[in-house]
Amino acid sequence: MNIEERLLKGDKRACARLITMLENNDPEAIEIIKRLYKHSGNAYVIGITGPPGSGKSTLTDKLTKELRKRDKRVGIIAIDPTSPFTGGAILGDRIRMSDLALDEGVFIRSMGTRGSLGGMSKATWGATKVLDIYGVDYIIIETVGVGQSEVDIVKTADTVLMVMVPHLGDDIQAIKAGVMEIADVFAINKADLDGADKTQLEIEMNLDLNEKSDYRPPVVKVSASRNENIDQLIEKLMEHRNYLEKTGKFSERRKRNTKLEIIKLVEEELMNLIMDKALEENLLESLSEDVLLKNLDPYTARDKVLKLIK
Amino acid sequence: MERAIRVLVAKPGLDGHDRGAKVIARALRDAGMEVIYTGLRQTPEQIVQAAIQEDVDVVAMSILSGAHNHLFPKVANLLREEGVDDVLIIGGGVIPDDDIPGLIEAGIEAIFTPGTSTKDVVEYIRNNVKR
Ligand SMILES: Nc1nc2c(ncn2[C@@H]2O[C@H](COP(=O)(O)OP(=O)(O)O)[C@@H](O)[C@H]2O)c(=O)[nH]1
Ligand SMILES: [Mg+2]
Numbered sequence: 120m121n122i123e124e125r126l127l128k129g130d131k132r133a134c135a136r137l138i139t140m141l142e143n144n145d146p147e148a149i150e151i152i153k154r155l156y157k158h159s160g161n162a163y164v165i166g167i168t169g170p171p172g173s174g175k176s177t178l179t180d181k182l183t184k185e186l187r188k189r190d191k192r193v194g195i196i197a198i199d200p201t202s203p204f205t206g207g208a209i210l211g212d213r214i215r216m217s218d219l220a221l222d223e224g225v226f227i228r229s230m231g232t233r234g235s236l237g238g239m240s241k242a243t244w245g246a247t248k249v250l251d252i253y254g255v256d257y258i259i260i261e262t263v264g265v266g267q268s269e270v271d272i273v274k275t276a277d278t279v280l281m282v283m284v285p286h287l288g289d290d291i292q293a294i295k296a297g298v299m300e301i302a303d304v305f306a307i308n309k310a311d312l313d314g315a316d317k318t319q320l321e322i323e324m325n326l327d328l329n330e331k332s333d334y335r336p337p338v339v340k341v342s343a344s345r346n347e348n349i350d351q352l353i354e355k356l357m358e359h360r361n362y363l364e365k366t367g368k369f370s371e372r373r374k375r376n377t378k379l380e381i382i383k384l385v386e387e388e389l390m391n392l393i394m395d396k397a398l399e400e401n402l403l404e405s406l407s408e409d410v411l412l413k414n415l416d417p418y419t420a421r422d423k424v425l426k427l428i429k
Numbered sequence: 430m431e432r433a434i435r436v437l438v439a440k441p442g443l444d445g446h447d448r449g450a451k452v453i454a455r456a457l458r459d460a461g462m463e464v465i466y467t468g469l470r471q472t473p474e475q476i477v478q479a480a481i482q483e484d485v486d487v488v489a490m491s492i493l494s495g496a497h498n499h500l501f502p503k504v505a506n507l508l509r510e511e512g513v514d515d516v517l518i519i520g521g522g523v524i525p526d527d528d529i530p531g532l533i534e535a536g537i538e539a540i541f542t543p544g545t546s547t548k549d550v551v552e553y554i555r556n557n558v559k560r
Binding site for chain 2: 131132135136138139143201202205206207208209210211213214217220221226227228229231233
């Protein structure tokens with residue numbers, strides 16, 4: 120059996136290998152996904168984001184156990200930052216999910232953010248497709264909610280869960296600025312510590328300001344490490360799913376996400392095309408030199424770069 | 430192709446010290462590798478499942494408790510049973526010289542004892558990954 124057939128049969132190693140190939144931009148893997156794409160679309164995707172250390176991995180572990188009780192198969196993609204200096208990474212999310220390793224109904228994959236230029240979104244989407252075809256019912260994507268590309272990833276989930284913790288202080292301001300809007304459900308984790316009520320109030324006040332649709336994101340206090348209130352959080356996630364499906368917003372959202380995905384793919388491919396050529400010809404060096412010396416302005420420089428692919 | 434070497438750094442057995450494992454993890458990261466760190470007290474079964482799902486190139490294990498003669502070969506056997514034959518398995522920790530040939534026989538391809546520089550480990554991995 121080839122890898123394609125094995126993936127369709129739900130073979131774990133085929134699933135793992137295909138994700139690797141996509142991460143490495145292997146054209147063969149892309150051809151395989153092209154052929155198998157029609158088998159995707161069955162998995163429901165939950166994106167989990169929030170500040171580092173807020174308990175996303177611990178919560179992912181507990182949510183997955185809850186989904187397993189309901190007999191759902193779960194794929195997890197846990198993303199941690201790659202060092203921009205060395206290209207290496209320590210991916211430690213599995214530490215919090217040790218018990219899941221032996222569950223046949225769970226597949227966990229750790230990914231580094233690797234290159235710049237949104238390469239991460241491509242790899243993550245690829246992994247999502249592979250897990251979907253492999254045959255899980257839910258995919259949980261865990262990513263730190265700081266960089267734009269992380270936000271881009273999580274934005275394309277069907278349901279976005281934002282994890283907050285008490286005493287965020289100024290952090291909550293920073294998060295509010297860009298990321299609050301994409302949350303469909305809020306979890307205030309570490310509710311065993313004090314201050315959770317205050318955080319809840321702050322989030323609710325923020326939601327009051329933004330009320331514009333018929334859906335208001337619920338705010339649930341949980342404690343992941345103590346496994347408290349997880350079932351209630353699952354209920355809220357399911358309610359969001361039901362809301363989307365009942366109102367027809369589900370297909371709307373998938374369409375929007377698909378559009379984003381296509382744009383990203385085009386963007387990346389264009390950048391690769393241009394940059395490969397520009398690097399080859401050392402064009403960036405000479406152009407920036409010229410711009411510095413005022414022999415050229417940046418706009419003309421841009422046009423010269425674009426000419427490479429025109 | 431952009432390819433990062435992926436290494437599972439695992440601590441099988443019951444000893445509660447992972448300083449050595451963490452030092453290695455950081456050295457590998459600094460050498461540009463992707464390290465999947467799974468934490469303390471992993472069973473051989475958990476290590477093998479993680480290695481499969483993460484599709485790593487290398488499984489690097491560290492043991493201080495003295496259970497290496499049991500646990501290292503167990504991991505190697507389980508990987509073999511799962512049909513995994515393209516993963517480099519290496520071990521480290523407090524391991525008596527006399528035990529090393531047996532471990533190598535069992536499929537642990539290199540053993541690094543205390544005092545090995547992390548540079549050597551990095552070099553060894555770079556030169557011996559199987560794909
Ligand atoms: N007090 C408390 N600590 C928690 C809770 N959930 C997670 N933690 C701890 O928070 C730390 C970071 O957790 P982790 O899941 O790795 O966070 P992540 O970086 O967001 O993935 C760990 O030490 C956890 O044990 C909780 O509900 N209450
Ligand atoms: Mg995490």
